[in-house]
Amino acid sequence: GAVVSQHPSWVICKSGTSVKIECRSLDFQATTMFWYRQFPKQSLMLMATSNEGSKATYEQGVEKDKFLINHASLTLSTLTVTSAHPEDSSFYICSASEWGTPRSYNEQFFGPGTRLTVL
Amino acid sequence: SQQGEEDPQALSIQEGENATMNCSYKTSINNLQWYRQNSGRGLVHLILIRSNEREKHSGRLRVTLDTSKKSSSLLITASRAADTASYFCATGRGFGNEKLTFGTGTRLTIIP
Numbered sequence: 001g002a003v004v005s006q007h008p009s010w011v012i013c014k015s016g017t018s019v020k021i022e023c024r025s026l027d028f029q030a031t032t033m034f035w036y037r038q039f040p041k042q043s044l045m046l047m048a049t050s051n052e053g054s055k056a057t058y059e060q061g062v063e064k065d066k067f068l069i070n071h072a073s074l075t076l077s078t079l080t081v082t083s084a085h086p087e088d089s090s091f092y093i094c095s096a097s098e099w100g101t102p103r104s105y106n107e108q109f110f111g112p113g114t115r116l117t118v119l
Numbered sequence: 120s121q122q123g124e125e126d127p128q129a130l131s132i133q134e135g136e137n138a139t140m141n142c143s144y145k146t147s148i149n150n151l152q153w154y155r156q157n158s159g160r161g162l163v164h165l166i167l168i169r170s171n172e173r174e175k176h177s178g179r180l181r182v183t184l185d186t187s188k189k190s191s192s193l194l195i196t197a198s199r200a201a202d203t204a205s206y207f208c209a210t211g212r213g214f215g216n217e218k219l220t221f222g223t224g225t226r227l228t229i230i231p
Contacts, residue, residue, distance in 0.1 A: 006161075034218060043207060044162075044221045093161055107152075108219060110162040 002028045004096050006111035013084055014119055021079045021114045023094030029074035030096035034108065035067075038091040050077050084118040091115050123208055123222035131228040138195040140225040142208030143188075149211050151184055152219065153193050156205045165193075165206075195227075203229045 003026040013019050023033055032051050036044040048069050050056040056069035066088075068080040077096075081088055092115075095108035123144035132138055142151070150169045154162040168175045168184045168191070175182045181194040195202055205226050209219040 004161075036221075041226075043223050046218055046220075049218055091159070095162075107164060107167060109164070110154075112161040113159070115159070 002026075002096070002098065002109040004030075004094065004109045004111040006092075006094055006114050008114060009112060010115040010117075012117045012119065015085050016083055018080055018082045019084055019116060021081075021092055021094075021116075023077045023079070023096065023111050025075045025096045025098075025109070028096075028098045028109075030077070030098060031074065032097045033071055033077040034095045034097070035069060035077075035079050036093045036095070038093060038113075040091075044093060047079075081116065084116070086118045089116055089118045123210060123220065125206075125208060125222040125225045127225060128223065129226045129228070131230060132198060133230050134198055134200055136198055138198050138202070138227055138229075140193045140206055140227070141190060142192070142222050143190045144208075144210050144220075144222070145189065146210075146212065148186070149217070151182075151191050152209045152211065153180075153182060153191075154207045154209060154221075156207065156224075158204075162207070198227075198229045200229050200231050203227060 005024045007022045035047045038044045047062045048056045048058045050069050050071040052071050052074050058064045071077040091113050093113040095110045097108050123142050125142045152167045153165040156162050166177045166182050168182050179196045184191045205224045207224045208222040211217050
């Protein structure tokens with residue numbers, strides 16, 4: 001199956017700093033990437049949909065100026081949490097989708113997640 | 120976005136027994152998928168069932184879909200300790216790069 005990596009796998013930062021999380025598709029071209037956040041023992045909540053070369057589409061209630069998404073290439077999308085605060089502490093997961101191939105029938109390939117802790 | 124509901128929220132069974140989890144959703148769908156998540160890890164895709172399918176098998180997994188009731192079930196037969204994880208259903212309304220809507224999840228514990 002297709003492989004998606006995330007970096008870093010965990011990060012601890014001070015309140016007020018910005019943190020960048022990378023999501024890479026390793027063996028396929030991801031025309032679309034999705035960013036989710038997950039609080040402990042809860043489900044995944046979609047934050048935004050990112051298409052290569054265009055602006056991300058944010059879900060209702062997600063601050064686009066706080067969660068900056070860049071999908072500059074077909075294998076890399078980044079999520080930057082700006083001026084992070086303790087309430088931003090969460091598990092962030094990306095997924096990638098490949099359009100135009102037999103495996104593109106709505107199958108998303110998930111990264112291993114990044115645990116962000118803001119002190 | 121609306122989420123599906125899964126029940127039970129938590130399930131503990133003895134190793135070797137079968138585990139059944141249910142998922143209900145609210146809107147019309149194109150497909151429904153089941154994922155597994157081990158604690159603190161990413162999601163692993165288990166199986167996808169399309170709206171025109173009623174049942175699908177993959178190894179020890181059996182998924183059913185009833186679009187009239189807007190519900191699906193995941194059956195894991197002959198459970199193993201390694202099956203301990205959270206299981207999520209996710210619905211898609213189209214194909215291609217359509218976003219998924221995840222259910223609330225079932226935490227499955229297999230007791231050795």
